[in-house]
Each structure stands twice: as structure tokens, then as C-alpha cells.
Amino acid sequence: MKxxxxxxxxxNDSENCCIGNDGSHNSNDNASTFKIYLPATxxxxxxxxxxxxxxxxxxxxxxxxxxxxxxxxxxxxxxFPVIIEGWESIKKGDFFTEFLxxxxxxxxxxxxxxxPEGVAVMLFYAVGELFQSAAVKKAKGSIKAxxxxxxxxxxxxxxKNYISVNPETVAIGEKVQVRVGxxxxxxxxxxxxxxxxNTAALTGESKPDTIAKGEKVFAGSINLDxxxxxxxxxxxxxxxxxxxxxxxxxxxxxKSKTELFIRIFARIYTPIVVFLAxxxxxxxxxxxxxxxxxxxxxxxxxxxVISCPCAxxxxxxxGYFGGLGAASKNxxxxxxxxxxxxxxxxxxxxxDKTGTVTKGVFKIKEIKTIDWDEPxxxxxxxxxxxxxxxxxxxxxxxxxxxxEDFQAKEVTEVAGKGLKGKVNGKTVLVGNKALMTSxxxxxxxxxDNIVESIVMVSIDGKFAGYVIIADELKEDAHEAIKxxxxxxxxxxxMLSGDKDSITQQVAxxxxxxxxxxxxxxxxxxxxxxHLKKQFNTKVAFIGDGINDAPVLAASxxxxxxxxxxxxxxxxxxxxxxxxxxxxxxARAIKIGRSTRRIVWQNIGLAxxxxxxxxxxxAGGLATMWEAVFADVGVAxxxxxxxxxxxxxxxx
Numbered sequence: 120m121k122x123x124x125x126x127x128x129x130x131n132d133s134e135n136c137c138i139g140n141d142g143s144h145n146s147n148d149n150a151s152t153f154k155i156y157l158p159a160t161x162x163x164x165x166x167x168x169x170x171x172x173x174x175x176x177x178x179x180x181x182x183x184x185x186x187x188x189x190x191x192x193x194x195x196x197x198x199f200p201v202i203i204e205g206w207e208s209i210k211k212g213d214f215f216t217e218f219l220x221x222x223x224x225x226x227x228x229x230x231x232x233x234x235p236e237g238v239a240v241m242l243f244y245a246v247g248e249l250f251q252s253a254a255v256k257k258a259k260g261s262i263k264a265x266x267x268x269x270x271x272x273x274x275x276x277x278x279k280n281y282i283s284v285n286p287e288t289v290a291i292g293e294k295v296q297v298r299v300g301x302x303x304x305x306x307x308x309x310x311x312x313x314x315x316x317n318t319a320a321l322t323g324e325s326k327p328d329t330i331a332k333g334e335k336v337f338a339g340s341i342n343l344d345x346x347x348x349x350x351x352x353x354x355x356x357x358x359x360x361x362x363x364x365x366x367x368x369x370x371x372x373x374k375s376k377t378e379l380f381i382r383i384f385a386r387i388y389t390p391i392v393v394f395l396a397x398x399x400x401x402x403x404x405x406x407x408x409x410x411x412x413x414x415x416x417x418x419x420x421x422x423x424v425i426s427c428p429c430a431x432x433x434x435x436x437x438g439y440f441g442g443l444g445a446a447s448k449n450x451x452x453x454x455x456x457x458x459x460x461x462x463x464x465x466x467x468x469x470x471d472k473t474g475t476v477t478k479g480v481f482k483i484k485e486i487k488t489i490d491w492d493e494p495x496x497x498x499x500x501x502x503x504x505x506x507x508x509x510x511x512x513x514x515x516x517x518x519x520x521x522x523e524d525f526q527a528k529e530v531t532e533v534a535g536k537g538l539k540g541k542v543n544g545k546t547v548l549v550g551n552k553a554l555m556t557s558x559x560x561x562x563x564x565x566x567d568n569i570v571e572s573i574v575m576v577s578i579d580g581k582f583a584g585y586v587i588i589a590d591e592l593k594e595d596a597h598e599a600i601k602x603x604x605x606x607x608x609x610x611x612x613m614l615s616g617d618k619d620s621i622t623q624q625v626a627x628x629x630x631x632x633x634x635x636x637x638x639x640x641x642x643x644x645x646x647x648x649h650l651k652k653q654f655n656t657k658v659a660f661i662g663d664g665i666n667d668a669p670v671l672a673a674s675x676x677x678x679x680x681x682x683x684x685x686x687x688x689x690x691x692x693x694x695x696x697x698x699x700x701x702x703x704x705a706r707a708i709k710i711g712r713s714t715r716r717i718v719w720q721n722i723g724l725a726x727x728x729x730x731x732x733x734x735x736x737a738g739g740l741a742t743m744w745e746a747v748f749a750d751v752g753v754a755x756x757x758x759x760x761x762x763x764x765x766x767x768x769x770x
Contacts, residue, residue: 299344439718
């Protein structure tokens with residue numbers, strides 16, 4: 120598999136902040152909101168009550184051990200879980216975590232008699248954790264929404280009746296019924312005459328998708344019109360939705376270089392700050408005239424609170440979660456945060472033609488007959504092509520002719536040239552110019568200038584006419600090229616296995632810089648490898664995910680079009696455009712850049728504020744309250760900034 124694929128063990132690595140468990144010690148996915156917020160609420164009420172009694176001196180006996188017990192009771196609900204987390208981290212060999220820093224700082228505050236501040240620091244930290252947990256869940260919301268489209272039951276036809284079963288128990292080839300409003304439980308083929316489906320959760324497109332009998336339907340789509348039946352073609356574990364869900368859930372394991380750097384930095388930075396705090400406590404003894412231990416300990420405790428790298432370590436992954444979620448809402452699946460970063464560095468876009476900018480569906484462009492009526496001519500041609508499975512034959516068979524169809528007999532294939540057979544007692548040849556020439560059929564010279572695919576026909580030894588077959592451009596193909604250029608990509612290249620003449624024509628029509636046709640998969644690979652060797656060049660390759668798999672794997676960023684139905688695309692590509700729209704490529708670039716911008720804004724904010732308050736704290740000009748803002752406050756500001764990604768519009 121491709122070298123870019125990273126081991127998912129990273130996601131379980133010990134981390135320096137609350138992101139390690141989505142909200143740390145206080146959150147539990149199965150707990151009620153009341154239970155989650157109860158400890159912080161209890162501590163808050165106790166703290167405020169204590170401060171009021173202290174300030175107003177309402178109860179003369181609120182002093183000495185009664186006062187201490189009161190604030191200890193206020194401290195335990197929010198402080199005890201943090202102390203436990205710190206102890207667990209120490210047992211694992213991870214000493215310098217924010218849990219330990221907070222524990223030392225608040226216990227130290229109690230030791231010097233600053234009880235309200237000790238409680239307040241831990242309370243605000245716990246509240247910050249709760250907000251962080253909520254923000255992480257919100258950032259993941261768009262991604263986790265995919266989980267809601269995972270079907271939980273299937274109506275399967277067994278023993279002459281439809282019974283409800285777990286989709287995981289349904290075998291390939293079984294018949295499944297789906298009622299209006301229900302989700303398609305497994306990938307399959309539509310048995311009903313037609314169906315209309317909402318695929319928004321899969322593709323990001325709200326427009327219903329209408330398909331005919333025999334066409335593919337995908338698990339997770341919602342049936343909009345009537346009761347339908349499908350025949351399953353995949354087991355549940357192999358269905359498109361299951362594969363996509365697995366991919367999305369593993370995306371968080373693929374850390375960006377920025378994330379990895381910050382995590383390493385935090386692990387170096389935190390112990391340095393701890394030793395500085397120790398030095399700040401004891402070294403002034405040797406340099407100041409009136410050394411008061413409690414004053415310098417207080418400064419050191421403030422220093423420790425400020426030093427917590429929480430704002431960095433939570434806000435950066437949160438920014439990337441937001442980017443991944445925003446992309447999924449737009450029908451774009453990134454396989455990890457690392458590829459969000461890579462998209463921002465792309466300088467050259469290389470694309471396939473068929474299935475990428477064209478529909479990959481052949482259509483009749485022109486019919487030219489010689490001494491034959493068009494309908495009769497087409498009946499001869501269709502009778503022959505009915506015997507072929509070639510995509511061009513399929514396009515010809517879509518022609519609608521009145522009256523009874525002709526039947527072909529004695530049809531044989533002439534290797535590399537076409538077909539030969541009998542229709543209505545006449546000898547019919549259908550194929551390319553080489554077939555005509557080998558049978559001494561004179562071909563009009565006008566056909567020499569036709570660059571598209573051409574099917575020639577002769578009837579009873581005379582040239583009867585030809586049909587021009589062409590692939591259609593996708594509706595948004597021109598707009599896609601325009602938007603890619605507007606996003607700052609200077610070089611766009613087309614590489615295709617189709618005839619060079621056709622490739623050049625399509626490239627010229629779309630305004631693409633360079634084009635090469637007639638390429639084998641290995642030729643495309645060589646071209647991309649050559650581009651990658653050029654100075655300061657990052658290449659994104661866009662293909663259909665099947666025959667372009669080697670190039671998708673070798674490029675800096677592999678982008679697969681229409682990956683919903685392609686197993687190869689899901690396995691090989693780094694980015695999957697689920698809607699099959701090339702215009703989404705520019706949107707993917709914009710989302711990547713917005714994500715990077717917000718991440719670096721958060722880094723600057725965290726470093727800037729912490730640096731200022733650290734200096735103030737060391738100089739005795741900052742209290743615990745400023746320290747709380749420098750840690751929890753900055754983290755919350757960074758979170759709010761990261762959440763903006765969910766509300767941005769890149770259209």
C-alpha cells in the first residue's frame with residue numbers, strides 16, 4: 120500500500136492535554152448532561168457562597184478549620200478527578216502533564232492559605248474542560264453525522280415473507296425491501312422499475328438522485344418514493360457506507376505535521392517550565408534582600424498555571440477536526456489532517472480525462488449516412504452492435520428507432536477492427552477504417568479529419584455511413600478549471616489513456632495548459648514522478664480511482680472522483696470527491712487553506728498571551744485570575760475561533 124498510509128496507533132498515544140480523551144476526566148458519552156455538569160455546579164455554588172461569607176463576614180465562626188473544610192469540599196468535586204489523572208499519568212511514566220501542573224498549583228495555593236483561588240483555578244479548569252469537550256464534539260459533529268446514516272435493520276425476503284434482521288446478517292444476493300423514508304441497508308442493485316434517493320449524507324448534495332432498474336444503490340441513501348426492492352451485492356462490512364465510516368473514524372489518527380510538532384514541543388516545553396517554577400521559588404533567596412517564601416511560591420504557582428499547554432494542544436487538533444467536518448459537509452472526504460495541510464502546498468494539478476472532467480459515458484454526437492435513411496441505417500448498425508459489450512455499442516443502442524428491430528446472424532469479431540455479420544440477408548461490416556480498407560471498401564476522405572471515436576458501416580460491399588461517438592464534459596468542468604486557477608494553482612495538466620487527438624481537443628476546449636493522450640497507467644506514473652522531481656513542485660493527481668490507482672498513490676495528494684462506488688478509490692486516494700464534481704477540487708483547496716490559517720491564528724494567540732502573562736507572573740504583577748485567563752481563557756478563545764470553520768461558506 121502507499122507510503123502515506125500511517126499507523127492508527129498514533130490516536131492512542133499519550134497526549135499532553137484534554138484532547139486525549141475528548142474532554143478528559145469529567146465527560147462521559149453515556150452520562151446525562153446533569154451528571155456531567157453536577158461537580159462543576161456544586162463547586163461553583165460552594166465557592167461563591169464561601170467568597171460572599173468571607174467578604175461580608177456574615178458568620179463569625181467561618182474561620183480556621185471550618186473555612187478550610189468548606190473550601191476543601193468545594194475543591195474535591197473538580198480537583199480530585201484531576202489529581203487522579205495526574206497520578207495515573209505518573210504511573211505511566213508521563214510526569215509533565217497539565218493534570219500534574221494544576222494539582223501542584225492548586226494544592227500549593229491551599230498550602231499558603233489562598234483557598235478561594237485554589238478552588239477557582241481548578242473550577243475554571245474543569246469548566247474549560249467541559250467547554251472543550253463540547254467543542255470537540257461539535258467539531259466532529261459533521262463527521263459523526265455519517266454514523267446516523269448507518270442502517271440498523273433490513274427487511275429481507277426469507278421463507279416467503281419479509282422479516283426484519285440486522286444488516287450484518289444479510290448475505291449477498293438476498294432480496295431486501297425498503298419503504299419510503301427508510302435507509303438503504305446494504306449496497307445493491309435496484310430491482311424495482313425506478314427509485315428516487317436522498318444521498319445528502321453520503322455526497323453532501325441535497326438534490327435527489329433518481330435511478331432506473333438495474334442500477335446501483337448505496338447503503339445509507341434514503342428512499343424517497345414508494346416501496347422498492349433491491350438485490351444485495353455486498354455484505355454490510357464491505358458496503359460503501361461502512362468503508363467510508365471506517366475511513367473517517369481513522370482520519371484523526373493521521374496527524375498533520377503541525378499537530379505532531381506542537382505535541383513534541385509541549386512535551387519539551389512543559390518540564391522546562393516546571394523547573395523554571397522551582398527556580399522561581401528558591402533562587403530569589405540568593406538575590407533579594409527581603410525573601411518571603413510564600414510570595415515567591417505564589418508567583419511560581421501562577422507560573423505553573425499559565426504554563427499549561429492546553430490551549431495549544433486542544434485548539435490545533437480541534438481546528439483540523441473542524442476542517443475535516445466542513446469538508447465532509449461539502450461531499451469531500453479527507454483521509455486525515457495531514458492531507459488538509461498537503462492541499463495547501465499544491466502547485467500543480469494533474470488530471471485524468473475520462474470520468475474526471477468528462478462523464479465517461481459515450482453519446483452519439485453525429486450520424487452521417489450515404490444513400491440510406493437514417494432510421495433504417497441505424498437499425499442495421501444496432502442489430503450488429505447488439506452482439507457487442509463495448510461501451511461504444513451501448514451508446515449506439517440508446518438510439519430510438521420506430522418499427523421492428525432488425526436481427527443479425529453469423530456475427531463474428533474481427534480482432535482490433537470491428538464486427539462482420541448478416542442482417543436481412545445483407546453482409547454488414549461495422550468498425551474502424553482498418554476494417555473497411557481490409558475489405559476493399561472505399562472510405563470518404565472527410566473521415567480523416569474527425570478526432571472523436573468513429574464507427575463506420577458498410578452494407579453489401581458499399582460504404583453506408585458513419586456515426587461519431589463522443590464523451591460529454593461534466594456540467595461543471597469549465598467552472599472547475601476556472602476555480603482551480605483562482606485558488607492559485609498555476610499549472611494544470613491533463614493525462615489520458617484516450618487518443619491524443621481527443622485529449623488535445625478536450626484540453627483546448629477547457630483551457631488546460633498541457634495535455635498528453637494515448638498513455639498507459641505506467642506512462643501517467645512516469646509523468647507524475649517527473650513532475651515531483653521539479654523544484655518546489657507539489658502534485659495533486661485527480662483520477663477515477665480504478666485504472667489510475669498507481670498514480671493516485673504516488674502523487675503528493677491523490678484525489679479520486681466519485682469514490683462512493685469505488686473500492687479502489689477509498690483504498691488508494693487521500694481525498695475523495697463523493698459527488699463526482701470536479702469543481703469540488705478548488706473547494707477542497709480552500710478548506711485546507713482556511714483550516715491552516717485558523718490553526719496558526721490559534722498558535723499565535725496561545726503563545727502571545729502566555730508569553731505576556733508568564734513575564735507578569737514571574738514579576739509578581741499577575742494573580743491566579745490572570746493565570747486562569749492565560750490558560751483556560753485562551754483555550755476557549757482558540758476553540759471559538761476553530762469552531763468558525765463549521766460556519767464558513769466556500770462556494
